[in-house]
Amino acid sequence: MRPRIIYLLAVGLLLLAALAVAGNQTPVRPGPYLHPKLKAKEIKIQKVVALPPIVSMTKQGVKGSEGMSKEEDEASVGFASRVSADLTSSGLSVEAPFTEEALKGNDELKYALADVQKKYDELAPKLYRKPKDVRKARFSLGDMVAVLNSKGTADALVIVRSQGVKMTKGKGMLTGGLIGLATTKNPTFTTYVVLVDAKNGDVLYLDEFLTSGIPKDKVFDKSFKKFVAPK
Amino acid sequence: MRLIKIRLVLLVLLTTPLCVTLLPGVEKGTDFEFTKVDLSLLEQADALDRKLEREGMVYRDEAMETYVNQVGRAMLPSGTAPERVMWQFRVVRDPMANAFALPNGSIYVTTGLISKLENEDQLAGVLAHEMTHVTDRHSYLAFRSYRKKSTIANIASTAASVAPGGSAWGDTIILAGNMVVIVANASIFGYSRELEKEADMYAYNKMVEGNYDPKELVNTFRLLEKSEEVNTGKIYYNDHPKLEDRIAYMSTMISSKPPILVPPDVFAARRMKYLSLTEKVDREDIHLSILSDHPRTGLARAQKLLEFHPNSPEDLCAEADAYRSLGPWTPKPSDSEMGKHEVKKEANLEMKLTSDEEERRLLKKDEGQATWRDNQRLAEDTYKKALAVDPSNAKTYLGLGQLYEKTNRGKEAIEAFEKYLELAPNALDRQRVQRRIDTLKGSANR
Numbered sequence: 191m192r193p194r195i196i197y198l199l200a201v202g203l204l205l206l207a208a209l210a211v212a213g214n215q216t217p218v219r220p221g222p223y224l225h226p227k228l229k230a231k232e233i234k235i236q237k238v239v240a241l242p243p244i245v246s247m248t249k250q251g252v253k254g255s256e257g258m259s260k261e262e263d264e265a266s267v268g269f270a271s272r273v274s275a276d277l278t279s280s281g282l283s284v285e286a287p288f289t290e291e292a293l294k295g296n297d298e299l300k301y302a303l304a305d306v307q308k309k310y311d312e313l314a315p316k317l318y319r320k321p322k323d324v325r326k327a328r329f330s331l332g333d334m335v336a337v338l339n340s341k342g343t344a345d346a347l348v349i350v351r352s353q354g355v356k357m358t359k360g361k362g363m364l365t366g367g368l369i370g371l372a373t374t375k376n377p378t379f380t381t382y383v384v385l386v387d388a389k390n391g392d393v394l395y396l397d398e399f400l401t402s403g404i405p406k407d408k409v410f411d412k413s414f415k416k417f418v419a420p421k
Numbered sequence: 422m423r424l425i426k427i428r429l430v431l432l433v434l435l436t437t438p439l440c441v442t443l444l445p446g447v448e449k450g451t452d453f454e455f456t457k458v459d460l461s462l463l464e465q466a467d468a469l470d471r472k473l474e475r476e477g478m479v480y481r482d483e484a485m486e487t488y489v490n491q492v493g494r495a496m497l498p499s500g501t502a503p504e505r506v507m508w509q510f511r512v513v514r515d516p517m518a519n520a521f522a523l524p525n526g527s528i529y530v531t532t533g534l535i536s537k538l539e540n541e542d543q544l545a546g547v548l549a550h551e552m553t554h555v556t557d558r559h560s561y562l563a564f565r566s567y568r569k570k571s572t573i574a575n576i577a578s579t580a581a582s583v584a585p586g587g588s589a590w591g592d593t594i595i596l597a598g599n600m601v602v603i604v605a606n607a608s609i610f611g612y613s614r615e616l617e618k619e620a621d622m623y624a625y626n627k628m629v630e631g632n633y634d635p636k637e638l639v640n641t642f643r644l645l646e647k648s649e650e651v652n653t654g655k656i657y658y659n660d661h662p663k664l665e666d667r668i669a670y671m672s673t674m675i676s677s678k679p680p681i682l683v684p685p686d687v688f689a690a691r692r693m694k695y696l697s698l699t700e701k702v703d704r705e706d707i708h709l710s711i712l713s714d715h716p717r718t719g720l721a722r723a724q725k726l727l728e729f730h731p732n733s734p735e736d737l738c739a740e741a742d743a744y745r746s747l748g749p750w751t752p753k754p755s756d757s758e759m760g761k762h763e764v765k766k767e768a769n770l771e772m773k774l775t776s777d778e779e780e781r782r783l784l785k786k787d788e789g790q791a792t793w794r795d796n797q798r799l800a801e802d803t804y805k806k807a808l809a810v811d812p813s814n815a816k817t818y819l820g821l822g823q824l825y826e827k828t829n830r831g832k833e834a835i836e837a838f839e840k841y842l843e844l845a846p847n848a849l850d851r852q853r854v855q856r857r858i859d860t861l862k863g864s865a866n867r
Binding site: 244257259260262263290293297298299300301302303304305307308309312313315316319328329330333334336337339340341342389 | 465467469471472475478514709713714772774777851855856857
């Protein structure tokens with residue numbers, strides 16, 4: 191073999207090895223992103239209303255994606271209560287009024303909740319695309335969110351989305367083999383934690399993190415406590 | 422280097438969303454034998470039913486549910502339901518005009534489609550069409566075909582391209598896309614031409630049998646061709662080449678085998694019943710259209726309602742809400758907006774800008790300002806017309822208050838909001854409105 195080819199192969203292998211190592215590292219969390227008023231402590235969050243978190247899961251295969259309804263149902267079980275418990279342990283007073291029982295027979299409330307969740311999902315792609323713009327106070331859901339703060343006592347609404355992707359063995363190997371990420375954790379969940387002002391709908395806080403599997407213990411980490419619920 | 426290139430091409434193919442091209446079904450529904458794959462699809466369909474219910478997507482109104490079920494059941498084939506099918510007909514809260522059938526027998530019609538249709542005959546045709554996909558097991562056949570093929574697909578991404586930027590518009594498609602890949606595919610692009618034709622033929626025959634006018638199926642396709650918005654994506658229910666095909670073969674069929682004419686009084690009575698029963702759904706759809714930043718659709722729906730019920734204060738209020746929400750947008754897309762380049766530009770902006778930012782962008786132009794003023798004036802006139810008919814309609818005061826607030830008429834806004842709270846003391850948005858009053862009073866004092 192000519193020295194040039196050996197050199198190129200060596201560089202290629204090194205790159206693949208570096209990518210493989212990077213793939214197994216916990217990714218650096220660039221967030222959380224804070225609204226300027228929250229950062230300046232002009233807004234204090236003590237009481238929150240937790241909206242039911244939405245978990246979605248898809249299986250990515252060589253032939254495309256498929257839903258994982260059963261696994262999604264399993265992953266959702268208890269997630270809402272874990273979110274609430276974790277918020278409480280962060281030192282916040284938590285209301286979680288949107289239980290299945292509470293919504294049963296109350297279509298007005300059910301639709302109001304669905305409308306706010308939809309409004310968030312409409313904003314989400316723009317929010318995730320430019321998360322730094324939370325610092326510029328660019329995003330808001332509008333004061334329609336106030337309908338979910340019926341007592342008028344909450345400071346913020348907590349919106350959580352957890353999106354899981356499980357690669358089939360075939361796709362994992364093929365993709366991994368190509369870019370050196372064969373050992374990437376599976377399934378991987380991307381969870382977004384968002385706090386919006388309960389009165390005017392301004393996005394106050396956004397954090398995004400990756401976990402292997404649905405977040406089990408702590409949904410809100412130290413940075414959340416530091417910025418949102420300081421003692 | 423060549424190997425690296427091949428790998429790169431493979432990588433791009435793996436990560437690039439492509440559309441699935443479905444093979445036409447070769448098996449018939451009656452002789453259908455369930456495989457493990459079919460059962461997994463059935464499980465996903467059941468889960469989608471639960472999800473739509475849990476997330477407040479299913480529209481609940483007893484009279485409407487009874488009506489849709491009654492029309493749907495009249496279109497069912499004779500005999501018992503096919504194995505593992507339990508028929509249910511439901512309305513789903515989504516302003517995008519669409520209908521889809523799950524393999525378990527759940528047939529969904531969106532509020533957008535209900536409000537776009539004009540009579541019961543059209544609804545019967547849509548339901549009959551959708552149920553053919555269930556009875557002939559089209560979803561299972563397409564799912565099997567999809568799994569066998571090496572075509573790469575990412576339906577969630579495709580669905581996202583239909584409803585760019587993530588939106589309440591087409592929400593059911595997104596949901597279905599995340600859960601039941603084949604349902605999304607069929608909802609967006611339709612099944613193969615042969616399967617769709619089969620469903621249309623069944624709908625035609627069933628309509629004739631049920632004393633419905635099959636010409637209304639053609640009228641349904643024509644209605645679906647019309648759009649009140651600048652369309653940045655195509656779905657099955659507005660795919661023009663497909664619709665033109667369907668109009669052509671259905672028209673040929675009707676002229677070659679003319680059905681017995683439906684007596685005009687029977688047709689008119691059914692139409693009246695449809696319009697009366699769907700009035701509330703239409704108002705819900707106007708609210709959803711406005712919420713998903715499609716006020717033009719909301720306005721068109723409100724105008725349709727007012728043709729039927731010209732002095733309804735609720736319908737007038739809905740029309741005024743739509744005018745108010747139009748902001749700097751014209752009630753109908755201008756010719757310049759419909760150009761290919763402009764549609765592409767608009768789709769890009771939708772991805773990047775929030776609706777407030779888009780509004781501000783348009784308001785920077787003189788024509789945007791003029792349109793905004795026209796829309797606010799029309800909204801005010803219509804609210805006042807609604808109040809003249811019924812001065813006790815709380816929602817009209819709410820809309821009027823929001824209009825006055827937006828046009829910096831603080832005192833009038835406070836009065837309108839206070840009147841709203843007086844008329845609807847237990848409203849869910851009481852806190853929100855009270856806060857607006859307090860803010861306005863605070864500004865006035867400063």
